Amino acid sequence: MSTEPLSLLAPDGTFTAHAGPAGPAGPFGPAELRALHRDMVMTRRIDTEAIALQRQGELGLWPSLLGQEAAQVGAGRAATPRDVVFPTYREHGVAWCRDVDPVSLLGLFRGTTLGGWDPASNNFQLYTLVIGAQTLHAVGYAMGIVRDGDVGTGDPGRDRAVLVFLGDGSLSEGETNEAFVWAAAQSLPIVFFCQNNQWAISSPYSVQSRVPVAQRAQGFGFPGVRVDGNDVLACLSATRDALDSARAGNGPTLIEAFTYCRNPHTTSDDDGRYRSGSENDAWAARDPIERLRRHLVSSGAADAAHFAKLEAQERALGERLRTGCRALPDPPPDSSFRNTYVDLPAELAGQLSEHTEFVAAGQEDAR
Amino acid sequence: MSPTAMAHALNAGLRRAMEDDDRVVLIGEDIGRLGGVFRVTDGLQKDFGDLRVVDSPLGEAGIVGSAIGLAMAGYRPVCEIQFDGFVFPAMNQIVTQLAKYRHRAEGRASLPVVVRIPVGGGIGAIEHHSESPEAYFAHTAGLKVVCPSSPQDAYDLVRQAVRSDDPVVFLEPKRSYWRKGELDLDAVPAPVERARVLRAGDDVTVVTYGALVPVALEVARICAEEGRSAEVIDLRCLSPIDDATILDSVRRTGRLVVAHEASRTAGLGAEIAARVQDRAFYSLEAPVQRVTGYDTPYPPSRLEEDWLPGVDRVLDAVDRTFEH
Numbered sequence: 001m002s003t004e005p006l007s008l009l010a011p012d013g014t015f016t017a018h019a020g021p022a023g024p025a026g027p028f029g030p031a032e033l034r035a036l037h038r039d040m041v042m043t044r045r046i047d048t049e050a051i052a053l054q055r056q057g058e059l060g061l062w063p064s065l066l067g068q069e070a071a072q073v074g075a076g077r078a079a080t081p082r083d084v085v086f087p088t089y090r091e092h093g094v095a096w097c098r099d100v101d102p103v104s105l106l107g108l109f110r111g112t113t114l115g116g117w118d119p120a121s122n123n124f125q126l127y128t129l130v131i132g133a134q135t136l137h138a139v140g141y142a143m144g145i146v147r148d149g150d151v152g153t154g155d156p157g158r159d160r161a162v163l164v165f166l167g168d169g170s171l172s173e174g175e176t177n178e179a180f181v182w183a184a185a186q187s188l189p190i191v192f193f194c195q196n197n198q199w200a201i202s203s204p205y206s207v208q209s210r211v212p213v214a215q216r217a218q219g220f221g222f223p224g225v226r227v228d229g230n231d232v233l234a235c236l237s238a239t240r241d242a243l244d245s246a247r248a249g250n251g252p253t254l255i256e257a258f259t260y261c262r263n264p265h266t267t268s269d270d271d272g273r274y275r276s277g278s279e280n281d282a283w284a285a286r287d288p289i290e291r292l293r294r295h296l297v298s299s300g301a302a303d304a305a306h307f308a309k310l311e312a313q314e315r316a317l318g319e320r321l322r323t324g325c326r327a328l329p330d331p332p333p334d335s336s337f338r339n340t341y342v343d344l345p346a347e348l349a350g351q352l353s354e355h356t357e358f359v360a361a362g363q364e365d366a367r
Numbered sequence: 368m369s370p371t372a373m374a375h376a377l378n379a380g381l382r383r384a385m386e387d388d389d390r391v392v393l394i395g396e397d398i399g400r401l402g403g404v405f406r407v408t409d410g411l412q413k414d415f416g417d418l419r420v421v422d423s424p425l426g427e428a429g430i431v432g433s434a435i436g437l438a439m440a441g442y443r444p445v446c447e448i449q450f451d452g453f454v455f456p457a458m459n460q461i462v463t464q465l466a467k468y469r470h471r472a473e474g475r476a477s478l479p480v481v482v483r484i485p486v487g488g489g490i491g492a493i494e495h496h497s498e499s500p501e502a503y504f505a506h507t508a509g510l511k512v513v514c515p516s517s518p519q520d521a522y523d524l525v526r527q528a529v530r531s532d533d534p535v536v537f538l539e540p541k542r543s544y545w546r547k548g549e550l551d552l553d554a555v556p557a558p559v560e561r562a563r564v565l566r567a568g569d570d571v572t573v574v575t576y577g578a579l580v581p582v583a584l585e586v587a588r589i590c591a592e593e594g595r596s597a598e599v600i601d602l603r604c605l606s607p608i609d610d611a612t613i614l615d616s617v618r619r620t621g622r623l624v625v626a627h628e629a630s631r632t633a634g635l636g637a638e639i640a641a642r643v644q645d646r647a648f649y650s651l652e653a654p655v656q657r658v659t660g661y662d663t664p665y666p667p668s669r670l671e672e673d674w675l676p677g678v679d680r681v682l683d684a685v686d687r688t689f690e691h
Contacts, residue, residue: 084440114471125439126471130463136429137464140436140444147392147418147442175459178429185424331473339474340508342532345560345607 003212005258006238007228011286013294015233028233030301036077036232037296038310040069040289043093045314046102049321050092050109054267058325059109063090064263067230068195070288071257073097074235075193078243079163081123084145086138086164089127090195090261094165098124102317103324112328132173135192138164139179142188151189152249161189161246163239169200171216172208180220180254187251191242192217194254195229197261202274213256222252229259230288260286333359371550373543376518377407379552380525381445385415391529392437394421394430395447395483404449405485405544427457431482435464438478443529445481452495454484458503465534466509477532481525485541486514487578487628488660489675491668498665499629504536505606505638512606513559514538516580518548520563520603523556531559538605540578562609564616568598571622571685574613574639576602579626579676586681597685605635613639614647621652622688626676631659653691656684 008018017027028036043065050062065072068090076097079085087094092105100117107113108127115126128134142162145151150160170176171194183190196213198205209216217224225242227234235257242253260283264271296302337352338344344352371379385391393408399422402409412420423430427448434444448454454461461482469477488497504512511533515521521539528535557563565580566587573583580601587597598616602608617623623643625636636657643655658676666674 113473114467115473115475118475119439119472120476128464130459133432133460133464136432136460137436137439139429140433140438141440142436143392143421143433144437144440144442147437148440174456175428175432178424178426178432181424181426182429182433335473336470339470339472341469341511342477347607347610 003215003226005226005228005256006234007231008233008237009231009291009295011291013291013298015295015299018237030299033292033296033299033301034306036073036236037289037292037302038313039073039077039093039097040232040292041310041314042317043069043073043096044289045317046092046096046105046321049318050106051263051267053106053322053325054109059106060111061109061266061268063266065090065092065261067260067262067283067288068197069093070232070292071195071229071235071259074232075163075165075239075255075257078236078239080160082160083243084123084125084141084160084162086125086134086141086162087127088131088134088165088167088170089129090167091127091165095124098122100124102321103328106321106325107328110325110328112331132166132170132176132179135164135166135170135176135179136182138162138190139182139188142183142190143186145189146186151247154248159247161191161243163191163193163243166192166194167200168194168196168198168205168208168213169203171213180217183252184221187249189246189249190252191239191246192252192254193239193257195257195259197259199261199265199271199275201265201269214254217254222254224254224256226256226258229257230286230291232288232292369550370547371518372545372547373515373518373521373539374405374407374545376522376550377525377539378409378411379550380522381408382411382414383552384445384526384529385411385419388443388529390442391445392419392421392442393445393447394423394434396423396425396430396449398422398447403447405541407483407539408447427453427455428460431457431460431465431480434480435460435468435478438480439476443479445483445529448482448484450496451484451486451498451500454482454500457482461504461510461536462507466507469533470509478534479532480534481528481531481537482534483537483539485544486538487540487542488665488671489542489578491671493668494665497668497671499627499660501538501605502629502634505635509534510606511535511559511604512538513604514540514577515603516540516543516577516601518550519554522550522552523554524559524603527556527559538577542578546581560604560607560609562603562612563601564598564612565601566597566599568596568620570596570620571624571688572598572600572613572616572620573624573626573681573685574600574602575626576605577628579628582676582678582681583626585678586685589678589682590685595685595689602635608635608639608642610642610646613643617643617647618650621650622685623651624656624658624681624684624688626658626681626684628660628675630662631657632662634659653688656687658684
């Protein structure tokens with residue numbers, strides 16, 4: 001198989017049409033191109049603001065996605081509202097595409113919640129921190145879709161699929177490999193979207209595997225597709241094709257979006273200890289947002305007034321994130337007790353009383 | 368009402384649960400055409416089809432992980448783990464995902480998943496086929512843990528577990544699979560979290576569950592011959608523990624013996640002893656006695672008879688409570 005990734009948009013912004021399994025990808029209309037650009041710009045603003053909030057002590061931690069905006073927006077916009085999305089903990093751009101309030105992404109990292117949104121309301125599941133665990137949940141959900149009869153009917157209002165995100169590190173987890181086995185054996189409507197950002201904290205991809213990510217799908221018996229992860233159009237096209245195929249009942253696809261996270265693993269990490277700045281510079285030159293901006297300008301799809309308006313929207317989002325973060329309420333002290341089981345067991349009720357008295361006494365002492 | 372083996376009662380309970388709710392899906396290794404290695408799911412795939420009784424690939428994480436996803440999609444999956452010692456590849460999914468999801472979702476969503484596991488020894492098995500892992504699950508917030516001791520309880524509890532919106536680890540004492548007991552398919556079941564007093568007594572309380580329940584009843588019978596009146600409590604639900612029933616008994620008898628096959632340290636017996644000394648200290652006539660498996664891996668089967676808590680060891684423990 002070719003390891004040359006599918007690319008539609010060159011780093012200089014030149015567009016080249018490419019025929020995929022579902023026909024030629026593109027041309028993309030100017031409105032769609034502007035929308036994708038806006039999604040990436042807003043995603044980056046969420047990331048930048050969150051890092052600043054972490055530096056100011058408002059967040060305990062933030063996993064940055066800098067450089068992965070195209071992969072996330074391309075894949076995120078390929079899914080329909082009826083498709084179900086399972087993220088890792090870095091899918092801030094996908095969350096944006098699923099209309100999850102960006103402020104609610106901050107709660108997990110501020111310590112006000114371990115989730116932050118209703119997993120059912122946007123078909124966007126909660127962030128999963130244990131690497132690879134969500135791949136099996138995605139498989140189970142896809143089994144549910146099969147049992148609902150919502151696959152292969154040909155009715156676009158009915159057929160749906162699961163889009164699950166994973167990283168290069170998760171490919172070494174047993175659970176991810178089990179998910180591949182299950183998805184293949186049952187020909188499930190599922191797309192595995194792997195952002196290969198080449199580093200699992202300090203472990204380079206060479207620690208995980210000796211073959212490209214996409215090639216691994218072959219051994220499990222389903223297609224693997226390699227795309228330029230910094231090309232939002234390639235990511236969108238490949239994911240649309242794969243989701244169409246899944247919804248039609250043709251089984252799973254593994255997409256490898258070859259990309260690079262230009263920030264350390266999280267705000268707690270120090271990537272100067274394990275990788276070079278020159279690698280980072282090379283990937284900065286392949287920036288996903290800049291390349292689409294160039295295309296928008298050269299194709300005349302957007303003018304200066306458009307970019308000025310976008311900048312204002314971006315600033316407003318930043319302000320909303322800063323205010324919203326500080327306004328996130330602390331959870332009620334009894335929330336953990338009440339959310340562990342449907343009904344509070346007697347022993348836990350006793351522990352809650354003990355805790356409530358302790359907290360009240362502390363507040364009394366503070367007065 | 369007819370004498371039925373626990374394995375058949377479980378089969379009837381699962382069948383009833385599947386008839387009552389078409390979103391109940393069974394997943395496990397060899398549970399379809401074979402009917403499970405203990406035949407608990409015998410005939411169910413034939414009657415409900417292979418979308419509802421799924422012969423899974425070998426992968427316990429996959430069994431529980433996919434059940435979680437099915438539950439997210441609105442189904443009520445029942446997993447079968449083939450043997451107690453094979454649950455550990457699924458522990459990540461059980462502990463980090465299944466147990467914690469409702470809490471993570473701030474109560475907005477639950478995972479109604481049942482994980483059935485044959486447990487316990489006394490069947491002459493090889494390594495990993497005789498273990499008692501209940502304490503791991505009872506220690507994990509967010510899980511309910513139940514363990515029936517009779518065909519009727521097995522039938523009732525499995526149906527209640529399927530209806531529970533909380534995840535339930537359902538432990539099946541494999542030594543009891545083929546013991547027969549009366550089964551009434553339409554009996555009104557007791558609440559899941561209620562321990563059951565199987566024999567009333569005044570002098571000593573014996574608390575146990577699962578395969579040791581018949582042992583405790585035999586102990587009580589012998590005690591009666593010796594002029595001691597032993598009360599036998601079948602815990603049934605190992606998490607949450609029904610303190611009230613135990614405390615009520617110990618406040619009357621003043622003596623407590625807890626018996627389980629699982630190793631002693633940090634086991635259920637330790638938790639029960641701690642609660643009783645905390646809440647009924649002045650009722651106690653003697654220290655609480657634990658009769659348990661030892662703090663070793665489960666031994667080769669030629670040694671298991673003496674390793675497992677049997678009638679004599681429990682009787683010795685009862686004697687010790689009268690030495691004070």
